[in-house]
Amino acid sequence: MSEPITPLSLGTWPTPVEPMPRLAAALGLGRDDLLIKRDDLTGLGGGGNKIRKLEWTVAEALANDADTLVTTGAPQSNHARLTAAAAARLGLRAVLVFPGEQGAGAARSGNLVLDAFLGAEIVFSGVTGQEALGDAASRVCARLRAEGARPALIPFGGSSVLSARGYLRCGEELKSQVPGLRTVVVALGSGATMAGLVASLGAERTLGVDVGAVDDARRRVESFAVPHAPDVRADDLRIDRGHIGAGYASLGRSVEEAMTLSAGLEGVVLDPTYTGRAMAGLVAAARRGEIVPGERTVFLHTGGLPGLFGHAEALAFAEDMRRTE
Ligand SMILES: Cc1ncc(COP(=O)(O)O)c(C=O)c1O
Numbered sequence: 655m656s657e658p659i660t661p662l663s664l665g666t667w668p669t670p671v672e673p674m675p676r677l678a679a680a681l682g683l684g685r686d687d688l689l690i691k692r693d694d695l696t697g698l699g700g701g702g703n704k705i706r707k708l709e710w711t712v713a714e715a716l717a718n719d720a721d722t723l724v725t726t727g728a729p730q731s732n733h734a735r736l737t738a739a740a741a742a743r744l745g746l747r748a749v750l751v752f753p754g755e756q757g758a759g760a761a762r763s764g765n766l767v768l769d770a771f772l773g774a775e776i777v778f779s780g781v782t783g784q785e786a787l788g789d790a791a792s793r794v795c796a797r798l799r800a801e802g803a804r805p806a807l808i809p810f811g812g813s814s815v816l817s818a819r820g821y822l823r824c825g826e827e828l829k830s831q832v833p834g835l836r837t838v839v840v841a842l843g844s845g846a847t848m849a850g851l852v853a854s855l856g857a858e859r860t861l862g863v864d865v866g867a868v869d870d871a872r873r874r875v876e877s878f879a880v881p882h883a884p885d886v887r888a889d890d891l892r893i894d895r896g897h898i899g900a901g902y903a904s905l906g907r908s909v910e911e912a913m914t915l916s917a918g919l920e921g922v923v924l925d926p927t928y929t930g931r932a933m934a935g936l937v938a939a940a941r942r943g944e945i946v947p948g949e950r951t952v953f954l955h956t957g958g959l960p961g962l963f964g965h966a967e968a969l970a971f972a973e974d975m976r977r978t979e
Pocket of ligand 1: 702703731732733811813841842843844845846847848928929956957958959
């Protein structure tokens with residue numbers, strides 16, 4: 655039997671929990687009812703939720719004697735950037751495999767700039783779709799092995815049963831930081847962040863806001879959570895699909911509003927793809943009466959700010975706001 659994996663320490667823990675009194679008041683909640691868990695402040699590589707997951711997946715790669723981390727994602731993937739940062743910290747090589755062709759303008763900015771500083775090798779695979787991207791990454795691994803490297807493939811978005819442990823721990827952190835916690839609101843992409851929280855806090859206390867990164871988000875969350883918490887049922891998961899809009903890379907009205915409220919009332923900047931959608935879900939839940947005064951709600955800030963600077967629609971929106979001032 656193989657040894658159990660011991661996670662690496664790649665971040666700054668525990669991340670702080672802070673009040674959001676002005677946003678709470680604007681949503682009709684008590685000033686102490688709304689808190690923010692700052693997983694954007696995890697440290698390494700600009701920070702974000704992916705660090706907690708990489709502590710496990712990279713530990714597994716090292717246990718398998720890897721010298722190169724290979725992963726996939728959209729070109730503005732925060733997970734890819736933080737995989738590159740983990741590789742830099744540990745003296746490993748990073749190869750990031752993206753769909754499509756290298757773009758121009760905003761498509762070459764944001765996370766891609768940081769990937770370059772972090773020394774990652776970028777492969778634009780020319781393919782589209784998650785399955786084809788997975789095949790492209792496997793071909794890159796085969797090429798690297800033929801060249802004498804020892805690659806480890808870190809799963810899409812860093813999500814697996816193993817990496818969900820990172821957010822199981824975050825759930826435990828939250829229990830001690832926020833007694834009486836009623837609801838935590840989190841962006842749902844590749845699934846293991848929500849899955850770990852569900853495994854720790856239960857399905858009832860975890861509201862995931864789907865960003866539209868995958869077609870089968872509910873099934874993925876269930877599959878990553880159940881090995882840690884066998885009672886979790888897919889039907890019990892609370893998932894809001896109302897903020898996907900025209901798709902993962904687009905900027906909907908509810909997201910614009912959420913980003914504006916958070917920045918304008920609390921000085922907390924969100925990204926258009928993940929945390930902006932998660933906050934839009936929180937605002938909508940408060941307006942529906944699903945989040946009520948007198949109960950403690952936590953917004954989990956999962957990072958992703960560099961993506962804002964690689965998002966043409968968000969940049970155009972900010973430009974329009976400046977004009978109307
Ligand atoms: C900033 C940010 N927040 C949230 C998520 C979603 O996390 P997960 O993929 O574990 O569902 C991601 C993942 O891509 C992310 O980059």
